[in-house]
Amino acid sequence: MPAQEVPAPEAPATRREHDLLGDREVPAGVYWGVHTLRALENFPVTGTPISAHPQLVAALAAVKEASARANQELGLLGEAKADAIAAACAEIRSGALHDQFVVDVIQGGAGTSTNMNANEVVANRALELLGHDRGDYRHLHPNEDVNLSQSTNDVYPTAVRIAAITAARELLDAAGVLQDAFAAKAAEFADVLKMGRTQLQDAVPMTLGQEFSAYAVMLGEDRQRLAEAVELIHEINLGATAIGTGLNAPPGYAETARRHLAGITGLPLVTSVNLVEATQDCGAFVQLSGVLKRFAVKLSKTCNDLRLLSSGPRAGFGEINLPPVQAGSSIMPGKVNPVIPEMVNQVAFEVIGNDLTVTMAAEAGQLQLNAFEPVMLHALAQSMSMLRAACLTLAERCVTGITANTDRMREAVETSIGLATALNPHIGYTEATAIAQEALRTGRGVAELALERELLPADRLAAILTPERLTGTVG
Template identity: 80%
Template sequence: MTASSRTEHDLLGDRDVPTDAYWGVHTLRATENFPITGTPISTYPHLIDALAAVKEAAALANGELGLLEPAKAAVIVAACQEIRGGELHDQFVVDVIQGGAGTSTNMNANEVIANRALELLGHTRGEYRHLHPNEDVNLGQSTNDVYPTAVRIATVFAARGLLDAMAVLQTAFADKAAEFHDVLKMGRTQLQDAVPMTLGQEFSAFAVMLDEDRSRLAEALGLIHEINLGATAIGTGLNAAAGYAEAARRHLADITSLPLVTAPDLVEATQDCGAFVQMSGVLKRIAVKLSKTCNDLRLLSSGPRAGLGEINLPPVQAGSSIMPGKVNPVIPEVVNQVAFEVIGNDITITMAAEGGQLQLNAFEPVILHSLSKSITHLRAACLTLAERCVRGITANTDMLRATVENSIGLVTALNPHIGYTAATDIAKEALATGRGVAELVLERGLLPAGQLTALLRPEVIAGTGPVRT
């Protein structure tokens, strides 16, 4: 051992650990064994906070049951509270994807908490005879109940941020719906002219889709509040004292302010990842619909002169290194790409959940990584789309109105008043000659000018209000 390192011992022997590190030998081996993504678990602060909350709850429960000395319980709790306050996150260094069902993550937490607690007791890091990562910090626990519980808590808090971001985007679309409530345009089915509608109705649909998905996400979150803390290795509660599971759950609920419940069957809960599959499915649903919305925004703004050109997205950067004046729909494009990633993450989560064997699923690290990416990237995408795109959208009102007046789809709105046969003849002539539907209706005397004007009012033709003559 040199002045810049300390010697720690584990199952495989002795290793030198940097003196200033709060992590220990188990974490050291994990950093060597899993150079996979280059993404340490500290990238996901919700996970670090959740791990500290679980360890704090365990210390309180063990202290309450007389299993942990009061002085040890107090310093473990204090260390956990410091971590939940943002301290020592840089000491959580193991790669987010790891073998061992999350054991490296659990041991990283045990070692950091133990070494900070030792300092609070007046000892030096690594002096585990005074307070041990396994015997004290991990008392009554297993990776197999600590890690899934922490992942669930982290997922809840991350998803709350996504819910808030979706609400921001929903409001942005709803505001545009109100702004465009009387802007008449042609609706399209299969990219062909269909019937008139308002641009407000189109944007209102975007807002409603988000509102529906926020409800589905909240429902999926309800399942995530069921935890298996107290299950220990496989759900039998081996090495956890009587009353520990309920005491730990109660303290964890108080610490997190979450309505946590202990799973009714801990053996089932320790091996089942169904709640994560359902959560990922909802995230995929959000991604698919959000991507469809962005496809529509890109299509509606295509041009500006050789496309639809119905709306204008706010220009945020030059679009080409070779074509002067070109501006691209880069914000919808980046949201599309986030959606593609989320859909891929769903496949990863599906396969990881399916790959579990017997009493434990060893693949929750990749589930955590994939869920976290999906949630955090969707949150950022929603906020970016709202702030950098939707709020700045403008409508080409005159062009939209002219398109309606020139479209043969307009005749569908007049069908009940002039009859199907006459409407068909009008449509054929308008298509063949390029003349307007309203012009031909008046020319043939099929409707009085006043009635035709009333029927073509936006609130009537788009079904948003009564006929006024």
């Protein structure tokens, strides 16, 4: 009879790890450890892990890699350990192991749980690269080696800044796409006459191109303000350790780590001239958040305009047509809603609320540290991610497909009492007002009434009331 096969022993389901509170069993297959386990238990808040912000995960890996190389250069970390840490960090920066960054984005401890999650994942992957088992910290330790010369209080703010720069650059690119879309429509509609409005009442003529050009210019201004705000984020406090005094970091560490971090990220990072100030001050985040709020407010206003201008199609303004992207009603046949601008409005509301969150979190800092940077990171990252998606969606699924109802707009110009404004310099405000009132009461045209009253010669009146001249688009 053939020998009976002996089943292979099952791999252990857990591994035992130790921290200052005692021993805990950690799932054997994960790269995180006991500190992360406790954070998972302590902060079941949003259900959103830090891996939802991949820019932050990549930034944490960049900081850990730069720190390892700085410690190696300064003689504190051996080549084998430094190489293993750097290799693990490079994998994370390329997108690997992000699912192992599991702690909730909202957490106590000023980001300590996030920092330890990173330390443990990097350490356990580095152990594998060195040929050891996960959790065998005798050979490479999350605190002693991966976190060497560091504190959460300089690692986390530095990583948040790098993540914010990355997210802001992506938003700047997306806003550029939307700006270009509005600029293209401005050129397309350059000769399309319409009435301008103030306080939703007829004002004076303009072109639809001028209207869309204003939207493009507003976006350009906000992109410039955002780029300026991002410049402030390039100042980091890596090397400050706990409160800015640099305790437990060797001489030269701050500059050495900054140099390596700048090389890894490709960013022109600078070390703050006063690390005590930099460790507690969140002013740059408040500035960035304020610019994002400004961006959101103006973008929402633009979408309000698009909804008004496209209202109808018969009983509203009906000046432009937004591209139909879905049926608008479960009961009203044929109804199409301005769903893309409505989505952008709601993104703006969220960003405005996030700005208040950042403001209150920055204000709540005490003495040498602000413990509330996790919620600032979450708010800023969410705002930039949502605004980026909103810009691209608005450009691609709305603005590029807008068409103009040219005849309807021109008829409104020719019959509007707003043309009476152009008569002020020639017949006086009182006479122009009388004509406007009669035109409104009778439905007759301004030009017709001015000729009937023989206030101006016909040829001069025609020149004055040429709508194209009133828009400033001809000499």
